[in-house]
Amino acid sequence: MTDLTLITTSTSLEGYRITKQLGLVRGITVRSRSVLGNMAGGFMTIFGGKSAIYTELCEKTREEALQLMIQHGKVLGCNAIISMRYDANEVMTGLTEVLAYGTAVVVEKI
DSSP: OOOOOEEOSSSSOTTEEEEEEEEEEEEEEEEEOOHHHHHHHHHHHHHOSOOHHHHHHHHHHHHHHHHHHHHHHHHHTOSEEEEEEEEEEEEETTEEEEEEEEEEEEEEEO
């Protein structure tokens, strides 16, 4: 197992050559908002402006999905992930899934 160090949304990594493609890697997490978070977020929508509560929740959720994707890549033995993307869907009211996915590859410096 190698250390994963490179992640890109591009299909290639400048200065590196892809020597092996290992396939799809993904990390998925499902989060819900708490009642208190919903109330505080609701007040923000009344007064307008940036919702720090929801921004923080979204950031933590994406980071968790990203880390799960990286773990999946490490299991496969990759040292890079290309074509990385996020996707999010509402499973039900107040319950959202966030998916981080990409292609696991082995690269070597040119």
